[in-house]
Amino acid sequence: MGSERSEIRTLQGVGASAGIAIGRVRITDRRRVNVTEYELSxxxxxxxxxxxxxxxxxxxxxxxxxxxxxxxxxxxxxxxxxxxxxxxxxxxxxxxxxxxxxxxxxxxxxxxxxxxxxxxxxxxxxxxxxxxxxxxxxxxxxxxxxxxxxxGEKQESLAQIEGKVIVVAHELSPADILQIDKSKVIGFITDLGGKTSHSAILARALEVPAVVGMERVTREVANGDMVIIDGASGVVIVNPGPEEFRDYLQRKQRFEYLERELFKLRDLPAETPDGHRILLKGNAEFLEEIDSIRRHGGDGIGLYRTEMLFFNRTVLPDEEEQFRLYAAAVRAMSPQPVTIRTLDVGGDKFLPDLDLDDEMNPALGMRAIRLSLRHPEAFKAQLRAILRASALGKVRVFFPMVSGVAEVRAAKALLEEAKLELGGKHPFDENLEVGIMIEIPSAVVIADLLAAEVDFFSVGTNDLIQYSLAIDRTNEHLVSLYEPLHPAVLRSLKMVVNAAHAAGIQACICGEMAGEPMYLPILLGLGFDELSMNAISIPRVKKILRRCTKAEATQVAAKALTFATAAEVESYLKSEISARFSESFD
Missing domain, CATH: 1.10.274.10 (PtsI, HPr-binding domain)
Known part of the structure; x- marks a missing residue:
């Protein structure tokens, strides 16, 4: 039976997994255990x-x-x-x-x-x-x-749930999500969680609509309540009336129709009408995400994060443990390529056994390639594992947070040592391609010098924007100043592409800009060869790419570079999209 409360209520959470679900609430007890501390004899x-x-x-x-x-x-x-x-x-x-x-x-x-x-x-x-x-x-x-x-508390398994329901819980673990039967659990809502939590990532990989971070949803709804959840916007409507029901039923039908239409593009090449081909790849950290990349027509993995193995430990993962994970990713993606990023964290927060000093500003401290170079033996263990995985399929490796040529040369020297240490014990790709992430302004300024050292560039736009504009993107007071279309950002991207192509190497993007459909004309026009994004964005970007000529995009990018503010660029871009590519954004 449903709740006696019948008033229509609209709640706002964090959209974690796109899709619309309409159904009855099933509250699952996932409250935290109350703990009392007491002394022992x-x-x-x-x-x-x-x-x-x-x-x-x-x-x-x-x-x-x-x-x-x-x-x-x-x-x-x-x-x-x-x-x-x-x-x-x-x-x-x-x-x-x-x-x-x-x-x-x-x-x-x-x-x-x-x-x-x-x-x-x-x-x-x-x-x-x-x-x-x-x-x-x-x-x-x-x-x-x-x-x-x-x-002595037991939990109900989500695998045991009967009927078509929307699960509501304080929080759901990754193990909970993996047990979901999509024919019974059509969506879920939680008090806790963020868009980048493991549960949210798994929900997207399994394509289950989800809204998280609701704070009090377990107190706001009752078993049997009818709810509508919009996993894209984070909206939850409790006890919808006829008007809301009709509206969201139409939205659901439209979403599912567009998804079916986009899936028709899965096996088509990412190619413009005038014959220009670029690669659309997926970002991944978990093996669960790879299947989603394949289903959405990705050309491989453009960013495989390796941090998962290093979290919450006091003993670093050894070569064998890392090899098993990388090998599984390469096999799962085969025959498409996998681009593996070496460790990109700060040791002060994740690797306490390295005994690093506390830092006033970890974002600018001992992290990423700096940390790896400071601990060469641990770095070489990772490189050996990556090299061994390269014998199983097409693999590339790249180094994060590079600020100068000396770092690149030092990292490449350790890679050569790792090859020698493998010797005849394990096969590997002798011609493994080596790249770097461009995410620091100094790397942009000397992109021509860096291009002579590597086989490809991959721009991490999230950090590049943050460092270029001196904006902490997690600071709610500065959100409006985080501007991907800022002229300084666009000029930086142009410098990177020009330097890469002058040296005969690829220019790629693996930041959030790559997966934003509206930015595609500019990135295509600037000349990027590869875009890597969340799996679900691949067909949306491909749709625009297949309807936007390279010549049109080049004109759009050139004009965008003439404006003085991000607002002017955005206004121009929207008008051009409306005039030239409106059908692609339906």
């Missing part, structure tokens, strides 16, 4: 350590059982997140420090585990990048599983 401590250890082992057994189930129902490409959570249950910082806190502080296991969680979360609190900051959610998910085992 010395005699109670050994038993408490043992109780904690048993809860951890039960959590491992549950995840291992789920892993076996998913191997059968979804295949090996959907096990990456489960494997990551299993690794956390062996992590010395999470598990070892908790056991030590029980002994040294004389407190109960739940209290000690919560203390450890808070300590780990401080590693993430100051991170500017939302995508990286959301990784703290994985630690919390694992902690909640252990806590539930300690207090």
């Amino acid at each position: 010395p005699e109670e401590i050994p038993a408490e350590v043992s109780r904690f250890a048993k809860a951890v082992e039960r959590a491992k057994a549950e995840l291992s059982f789920l892993r076996d189930q998913l191997m059968t129902t979804r295949g090996p490409e959907h096990l990456c997140v489960i494997d990551a959570h299993l690794m956390l249950l062996d992590d010395t910082m999470l598990i070892g420090e908790t056991a030590e806190s029980i002994r040294s502080l004389g407190i109960n296991a739940e209290g000690a585990l919560k203390r450890t969680l808070e300590k780990i979360k401080t590693f993430f609190d100051g991170i500017e990048d939302e995508y990286l900051r959301e990784r703290a959610g994985d630690v919390e998910t694992v902690v909640e599983r252990v806590l539930r085992n300690m207090v």
Whole structure:
């Protein structure tokens, strides 16, 4: 039965996975375990350590059982997140420090585990990048599983849900999402979560409409309420009336029609009417995302992030562990190419075993290629793993946050050492292509010098815009100043393309600008050879590309470069799209 509350209410959350779902609410209990910390007598401590250890082992057994189930129902490409959570249950910082806190502080296991969680979360609190900051959610998910085992609480599996429903929960773990049967769970809404959380990424990969970050939705709706969710805008309508129902039913039908039409482009080349071909690839971090890239017609992976293996650990992943992940990605994407980015994090936040000093401004500190070069043995382990994966399919490697030629030469020298260390023990591509990310203004200024050192450029527009305009894009007071169409940004992009082509190498983009359909005429006109984006954006960008000639785009880009402000560029771009390409934006 539905709720007696019948008033129409419109709630706003974060759109996490596009699509419209209309159905009845099914509330699933995923509330956090309430923890009380209390002191133990010395005699109670050994038993408490043992109780904690048993809860951890039960959590491992549950995840291992789920892993076996998913191997059968979804295949090996959907096990990456489960494997990551299993690794956390062996992590010395999470598990070892908790056991030590029980002994040294004389407190109960739940209290000690919560203390450890808070300590780990401080590693993430100051991170500017939302995508990286959301990784703290994985630690919390694992902690909640252990806590539930300690207090004896069981959770209903989403695989057991019957009927067509929209699941509402405080939060859903990646394991929850992977158990969803799309014929029964047609969408979900959560109090917690962000657009770049693992659960949101998996929802997009599995194409389940989702709205997250609602804060109080579990208190705002009741079992049986009729709701409409718009996974693109983040709108949730509770107890819709006839008018809202008709409106969103039409939107749903239109969305699904457009998706079917876009899917017809999947196997067609990314080519303009006048015969200019560029590559449209996908960004990925999880194996689950690769299937989505293939389904949406991607020409490969233009950015494969490697940070997942390094999160929440005190011991760096070894060569074998990294090789297994990279090899799985290459096999899953074969015969299309995979471009792997070396570690792009700051050691002060993610790798405490490196014993780095705290930094006042980590965004400008010891991170990315700087961190890798400071720890050459760890860097070479990653390079050896990438090299070995290159024997299984087409692989390229690129280095993040490069600011000068010296860094490139040092990284390439370590790559050559890694090749020698592999020797005849493992095969690899002797001609592995090497590139760099262009995301710092200094790299733009000396792009001609850098082009002589590498095989391709990949522009990280997110950071390039942030660094060029001195804008923290996570600062809500500065959002209006984060302008991708700022003349300084457009001129920087032109300089990068010109330097790349003068040297005979490719110019690519792997930032958010690549997946924004409205920017396609400018990026095409500037001369970029490859765009890498979220999988769902590939057919939308391809649709415009196949209706926009290179000659038209060149004219648009040239004119856009003459304006003095981002607002003027945007106004011009919208008028040109309306006049020339309006059909492509339907």
